[in-house]
Amino acid sequence: MATIRQRNDRWQVIIKRKGYPTQSKTFDLRKDAEKWARQQERSMDAGQWQDRTEAEQTTLKDLLERYSREVSSTKRGAEIEAYRIELFKRSSLAQYALSAITGRLVAGWRDERLKEVSSGTVQRELTLLGHVFAVAIREWCIALHSNPVSLVRKPAPGKARDRVLTAPEREALLGACAECRSPWIKPIVVFALETATRRGEILSLTWANVSMESATALVSGKTGSRKVPLSPACLDALRGLPRSIDGRVFPVTIETLKQAYARAVSRAGIKDFTFHDLRHDALTRLARKGFNILELRAISGHATANMLQRYVSIDAGDLAKKLASA
Structure with a gap:
């Protein structure tokens, strides 16, 4: 059973179970503490529990910096990708913890970006962001429920340009x-x-x-x-x-x-x-x-x-x- 205790004006949950690391989290409301405790214990009972600490403590900016060091630097055209990553790092999306980034947030970023650049540019940027999350989930074992970019519709490709110089x-x-x-x-x-x-x-x-x-x-x-x-x-x-x-x-x-x-x-x-x-x-x-x-x-x-x-x-x-x- 989870232990729930009040500390000052907040509620702390501690879960100790054999075979799992001790889990601890603090909430403003007791009902939120109880809800989280039930979720954690249910996932442990079903053998589906994952440690989401890294996902909750790592921001997208942190993830982009790691991807740039370990993945982008090995690619052809690394300088172009580094430039796109810097653009992402300056966006409001980069300040969110990975566990907080949803398809809705990514879609909001997409819609704002489409006001600034072409649909082709946004497509390429979404492809990069999707690969960043894919590497985080598959290779770095960061516990995310899903790749949020996979939940988002990519913009339709723009009309092929036919501009040539006179x-x-x-x-x-x-x-x-x-x-x-x-x-x-x-x-x-x-x-x-x-x-x-x-x-x-x-x-x-x-x-x-x-x-x-x-x-x-x-x-x-x-x-x-x-x-x-x-x-x-x-x-x-x-x-x-x-x-x-x-x-x-x-x-x-x-x-x-x-x-x-x-x-x-x-x-x-x-x-x-x-x-x-x-x-x-x-x-x-x-x-x-x-x-x-x-x-x-x-x-x-x-x-x-x-x-x-x-x-x-x-x-x-x-x-x-x-x-x-x-």
Whole structure:
């Protein structure tokens, strides 16, 4: 039987049972103390009892920090994931104990986040958060009733973007990037426009994986590693770069790049054009130059043609010209 005793203005429960660690908890009301004691004893009788102390004393922020140290650091594109984790740590959700986080709380966070960013961004962030809880439950044995992210509906994917730069916009963007304080911003944008590589792949590229002789670069990211061809414009941009001590071709942080790029786009007077749109623009231009699907997939790293299709804009006017000349 549980022992319930009054201590000052509160009620303390102590449960001692052979084969289980002593359980103790304090409540403001006696009825809450009795209810908790019954729940604990029932779960012990059924052989379903779990020690939830860690879940009650660990906040989501604590869990995210551990995940960042032990899991994220071993992944490709660790810097991108570290950035997302920092965003989570600054949210109100991160202050809750793990045992207090419900599907309703996660859904509330999702709805607020959708007011700030695209549905695709929220999908990726929910996927990360879901994996954080999955690792906590399966590998770290933190006693949670369920993964709260699995109880939440993910937002529908947004419409595929088809934004590409016009020739004047491309010239204006590169000119604005040249005005940035960092000498790496314009070369990064040139590299993205010429190779269709992702931001994380660009920022993790090292000089050891660049071959100026064969005009190729080995990039690594979320889909593994692949070699991409380097155009003459790309090679010229690389030749003019200073060498960094850490061996990276572009030694800048994600946040520095995000802010510098956003300011450059604004100075150039360009509307609605994200850094990721550079990849879309690059693949569309390569397709117009006559690269076939297999060649485009080798460059982009897409697993299927359907995934690649979201990044290539085919203009009906261009097709009409092909028909006329056929």
